[in-house]
Amino acid sequence: MPAGLVALALGSFGIGLTEFVIAGLLPQVGRSLSVSEAAAGWLISGYALTVAVGAMVVTAATAALPRKPVLVGLVALFVVGNLLSAVAPNYPVMLGGRVVAALCHGSFFGLGSLVARRMVAPERASRAVAVMFAGLTVANVLGVPFGALVGERWGWRATFWAITCIGVVAAVAIAVFVPGWAGAVNRRPPPGSGTVTGRTDGLRGQLRAFRSGQVWLTLAATALGYGGMFGAFSYLAYTFTEVTGFSSTDVAWLLVVYGSGLVIGNVAGGRAADRNRDLTLIVSLAGLGATLAAFGLLAASPVASVVLVFLTGVFGFASVPGMITRVTDHAHGVPLAASANVSASNVGNALGAWLGGLAISTGLGYTAPLYVGAVIVLTGLAVMTVAARRSDRSGPGSVPDLGLAQDPASADRR
Template identity: 75%
Template sequence: MPAGFVALGLGSFGIGLTEFVIAGLLPEVSRGLGLSESAADGSFSGYALSVAIGAILLTAATTRFHRKAVLVGLVTLFALGNLLSAAAPTYAVALLGRVVAALCHGSFFGIGSLVARRMVPPERASRAVAVMFAGLTIANVLGVPFGTLVGEHWGWRATFWAITGIGLLAVAALVVWVPSWAGTVDDAHRKVGLRPQLRVFRSWQVWLTLAATALGYGSMFGAFSYIAYTFTEATGFSSADIAWLLVVYGSGLVIGNLAGGRAADRNRDRTLIVSLAGLAATLTAFRMLAEGQVASVVLVFLTGVFGFAGVPGMPTRVTDAAGGAPLAAIANVSASNIGNALGAWLGGLAISAGLGYTAPLYVGAAIVALGLAVMVVTALSGRSASHLSAGPDQTAGHTWTTGASRQSASGVRTQAYVNDTRLPPVGRGSMV
């Protein structure tokens, strides 16, 4: 595996750690800052909404810059945000730090996915995205439990100090290991403004895929945001058990992410439908069997597997539906984080309504059921559309007009400046 993927993975690891670690630290943060459980969900929704907004704004501001330089700048901003949270005297300042860190999240994954795809042949696009997202999943296996333990022993601020250090390491790795050619933006692409890219959002396939993304993520976060309370209040685990339970969940994320990337390169729509259906069934069963400790361990693992099995396929699908427009990759990240905020908010409402700490599981199941219906409609309508009939990573002649030229976005070894997936010479970069 090229070292560039290691650098991208380290960046996604740090970002994933910042996003998810709060789930294990939520009780400590709530007590330390004098917040109720439902009020503390601002740590989730504030972060997620900042990701959604920041992704569009930063992408619009940096679309003509070299992508490697943009990634380095984004991770630097991420480290500064975590530094602010670590030193924050009040909840407002801590939340501000998370907002600053969140501003880089969406653009990093959107731009990073384009850089990752450029380093591999087109038929491995979803697997390339899965490798980059592996850092995000490993953050749940190793980082989140570690952060939880650090928070319990030395306070939640110590966790954010550690994340700041990881961010600085990621900056150095990106500078040294990501090849410059992987982040190059063609001269023709630099001349493309924001308005031509916005035209791709006239496509129903783009909007339906974004909706499925938002609902898929929202379902998982509807359950995950309050999983620590579910385990301690409903299942009967102690707070000391949360760390290893998150390892189980994170292991499912790793397996689901890698398996989903490989499966999506074979049949993307089928993989997305199966992953959403599996998540709906798992969350429903989890709610019904939440009082059983053995069943809860198995089901939280399956939640991770199905929850992330569709992650590699969604960004490649939406960018292909948009003819490779870079803004579409960012919109996918924004959609996922809008879903995150929605899921966390609805889960908090369910708890505040007195429905119990297992209620977020039903909230998640309901959200993903809607997402499954949207994905089925998307897949069926996509088959009848010529621009998606060619299958994964092929848009069968679908194009979008830049004003200067009109390029095919078919998944072949040709230069296409629109989606900038032009490959280096054979042997210059490959993914093992």
């Protein structure tokens, strides 16, 4: 495995920690900064909204720049944001630190996925993306308990100091181990690399990629897949305690079970997508929809709930590597499309959480978000099926080799 992929995974781990760790720290942060629960909640929702918007804006602004230094700069921005959070004397500075850190999130995963797949052979592209996203899935498992443990022992500021240090190490690792040619723009790769150089893409050229119906279908499937999963996930604590009968202290380890499923689904989905991408996406969405529906029916059973929350994680993240490589392939490798995929997932998260909450507020009960999530995911499955059929009709070779892959042998020589 190229060291550059490990460096990108470390960056995604740090960014993932920043996103998830705050959930376990909200009570401490709220008391320390003397703000209400609702205001403290904006440290989560403000981050998510910034990711959705910042992914597109930052990527568009850096489109013409070499991707390796941009990635290093994005991690540096992440470090600054978490440093602000660590030293924040008041709530506005804390919120500002969260916003600054969130600005790097979408662009890092968008650009990082393009750089990651350049470091491996074409047939391993989705697996390379999965390696980078492994950091995010591990952070999902460890984020909340890590934040709670460090925060309880040394205070919530220590958590952000630790994440800041992780960011510094990640920035150095990316600068040292990610090869320059993997993130080069408008420059022919070294002779003998076997890589075809993609075309030059300014902002207008990148926007032109969104004329593709396949790009929009993939983005829609991404938003719906994420939205269904997150709509259910947002209210799992209520489902576990109010329907299944678990205690509130059990929720932490149940979320670790869910996060473990994310890790496994990410790895398995990346491998499967390299063999048959569209089939993998269809199976993962179908599996997620069926799992959420079964979860709603069997939520009263503790054993079934543990198994099904694990499978929710597995199927929920199995589609991620394939969705990213699919949208970038059909968008001719432009970075804005990769970042748009991240934005689409965050829009889906917001939609799913809103619809799940709406279902509860109308009196449908704490299993309602699971059924709502299943409907959303199955809608995404229908979109993905249409996309796959249209892609099949366009014939083989419809997505050209755009220099997104790099012979690992040539990587080893550099």
